[in-house]
Amino acid sequence: MSLRFSANVLRSAVFVTAAALIQPIHAQTPRPPIRTATHYTVKSERAGDLSAAIKEYNEILKKASWDKSYTIWRSSTGPTEMVLVSYYDKWADLDSTRANDPKLKEYQVNLSSIARRINESFSSSARVIESVDRQASTPMSKEIPKMIRVWTAHVKEGKMKEAIDLERNEYAPAVKSAGIKAYVFAIARYGAPYNQIRASQGFDSWADLDTPNPIRKAMGDEKYAAFSAKMNALLEDYHYDVYRFDSELSYLAAK
Numbered sequence: 001m002s003l004r005f006s007a008n009v010l011r012s013a014v015f016v017t018a019a020a021l022i023q024p025i026h027a028q029t030p031r032p033p034i035r036t037a038t039h040y041t042v043k044s045e046r047a048g049d050l051s052a053a054i055k056e057y058n059e060i061l062k063k064a065s066w067d068k069s070y071t072i073w074r075s076s077t078g079p080t081e082m083v084l085v086s087y088y089d090k091w092a093d094l095d096s097t098r099a100n101d102p103k104l105k106e107y108q109v110n111l112s113s114i115a116r117r118i119n120e121s122f123s124s125s126a127r128v129i130e131s132v133d134r135q136a137s138t139p140m141s142k143e144i145p146k147m148i149r150v151w152t153a154h155v156k157e158g159k160m161k162e163a164i165d166l167e168r169n170e171y172a173p174a175v176k177s178a179g180i181k182a183y184v185f186a187i188a189r190y191g192a193p194y195n196q197i198r199a200s201q202g203f204d205s206w207a208d209l210d211t212p213n214p215i216r217k218a219m220g221d222e223k224y225a226a227f228s229a230k231m232n233a234l235l236e237d238y239h240y241d242v243y244r245f246d247s248e249l250s251y252l253a254a255k
Helices: 044-063 091-095 102-119 160-177 206-210 214-219 221-232
Strands: 034-042 071-075 082-088 122-132 147-155 183-190 196-203 235-245
Touching (some): 034 044, 034 091, 044 102, 147 160, 160 183, 160 214, 160 221, 214 221
Antiparallel strands (some): 034 082, 034 122, 071 082, 122 183, 147 196, 147 235
16 A cells, blocks of 8 residues: 555545645635644534534624635544634734734624634634645635545654655645645644644545546656655654535635
């Protein structure tokens, strides 16, 4: 079995990362260099009220013409969780919150009340902040995939530069040749092990994973096998997860 897929599996993911984890924006727009992914465990008895509260919250954001977007994803594998993903152009943007946004000033009382209902629906949360490697990622896509498959790996001590260079120089060109539109490669900065990397790519349905591996086709069997062997030698471990886009709970700012 090769490093990232079996013979007929698309290599995709996030988170976040991927992927993933994609905002609607004009094609060929450079992908923002910073991504946050907050993983929430939802209390089963609060699932219904949580959805209703998020929809109410988003309606206020829409009414206020709030100009930032976030997407929400539901896990299809692994622990049951909800993931909220946002992108940022610079680190200073993380200092801006909805609580101090002038556009939302007159709505803060209602937003705070709804936020309490939302937060009471979670039993735990964890936020990861990553640097998106633009050289190894595709530009922003105007379409959000229905599903994403996230490859999370941990790189051996002292091998991070080799892993990134291999991704940039061998895998990214194959992604382009294969015509893959939404692919993100990111390196963890905060909230995760320092040696964590994630790759994400969207797809439409589980049936897509029955199709031939487009990266293997783009590289050719020999080069693909060589790439897999080289990357595998740099890693401590890796695993995959699949998430489904929740269009009803995501907030997509008008452009």
